[in-house]
Structures are given as C-alpha cells and as structure tokens.
Amino acid sequence: MGNFKKRTKVEAAIPSSSLADMAFLLLIFFMVSTVFKTEQGLKITLPEAEMTVKVEKRRNVRHVWINRAGTVSVDDVPVNTFKMAQILNSDLQSNPAIIVGIRADALAPYNVVNDVLEGCQLAGAFRVQFATTTEK
C-alpha cells in the first residue's frame, strides 16, 4: 500500500444548469401520476364517523352513490338494484379484489341502502365500505 493519497477535486455545488431538468422531471412525474376524477357522482353529504379508516387499495374501490332522494347511481348512471348487482358481478369477474364503496347521503332512507347491500350479496361482492368523513 502506498502512502500516496489521490486527491481529486470535486465541485460541491449543484450545477444550476440542470435545475430545469430536475424541475421538468418532477413536473412530468406529477403530470403522469395525477388521476383526475372520472365520475361526477351524486350530490351527497357523507355521514360523519369517528372510527373512519382509510382503504389501502383505493383503486379497487367501486363506488355506488345514493342520494337523499334514494336514487342509486353507478358510473353516473341511475340504476336499480338488479342492474347494480349485474354491474358489480361483471366487475368482480375481472377483479375479484373489488370493494364496494357505498357513498350514501346521511339522510338517505335506510331501505335503499338495505337493497344495495342485498344486491352486493347477490353479486358476490361481500366486502363493502360505508364512505364517511372524520368527525369535526
């Protein structure tokens, strides 16, 4: 082993000329990863719940909307329970990990929610989730 140390002079500064490249990289990353809302949904006020938890795989969540008047909507199309079950069933064929996210208005009559739940059971979609907001 020699006693000679090789000293290389390295510049410690980040070259400002690559600033634009970095910014563009981040920009492209955000542009690509941004997912825009694909459905309009119905106008609802979600109920509040203290024990609200997050869903890990949010891409597997399939929304069923119920408004105050009791209208059920999937993919922005008003449906009856039977049609909803059909849609969910065909979705489950392609992705068995689907969770049905019930986004119902806090003042929706319960019998509509009950019908939706029964439809989910018939479709074989056993994992459901009642969308809520955290209590203030």
Added chain:
Amino acid sequence: MLKRRTRTSDEIPTSSMADIAFLLLVFFLVTTHFLEEKGLGLVLPEPNPPVEKIAKIRKSNMMYFIVYGRDQIMMKHQDEERTMAIPEIRNFVRASLQANDQLIVSIKPDPNAPYGAMIDVLDELRAADARRITLGQLKPDEG
C-alpha cells in the same frame, strides 16, 4: 417619417426555462388533490347459507339496537328495553362485552330511518370494539 427600430430577440431565453418549469410544477402540486377512500368497512355474509352453517344463538347473547332516527334508538337485550342516546352506546356495549364476550350486537334500522343514524350506531360499536355485528333492516312484524 422616421421609424424607430428596436431590436428585440425573438428567442425564449433558456435561463427562464427553470422558472417556467417550476411555475408549472407548483401549479400541479397545488391543484393535485388525492381522492381519499375513507369509511367504515364491513364484510357481508353469504346471501343464502347452507342449513348446516346456520348456528343457533342464545337469546341472552343477542343485543339489538333498533334505529328509527338519530335520537330514536331502542336497545333490546333479554328483557331490558329502553331508548338510548348515541353517545351512551359506546360505554354500554363495552360494559356488556366485558360481562359477556359471546355477545352479538345487531343493528336493525327501520326502513325509513336515515342512513346516517345507522352509521352513528355502527361507529359507536366500532369504538366499543364490538367485533360481532349483524346488520339487517327491521321487519314489519318486529320492533
């Protein structure tokens, strides 16, 4: 007439490229909001279970919450029957579970009850750490 000619460069200065990029970047950062999926999860049972799977449950192990509205909740357990306010439910169920760990809590909302009232009860049961919950609409002959 004399025209005054000013010489302007028609190129975009590359030095401001970074500024433009950062401006766009900040715009996207601010406008992006992630759609969060939050709520109370529930696993539904099979619709028509085979007869051998149906278990008999003792009446003493069942507790019912009949929901008519946010301030009209009836608790039924054995012979006890009384109305209960939503904040009361948590401690009541927790105490009942300590006394009997086989307890199954059943939420029975009236068909006309608001959905939010059922969520309130379910939320309280979650907070009380009740694991065995059933959910079914109140039938006309019940309640």
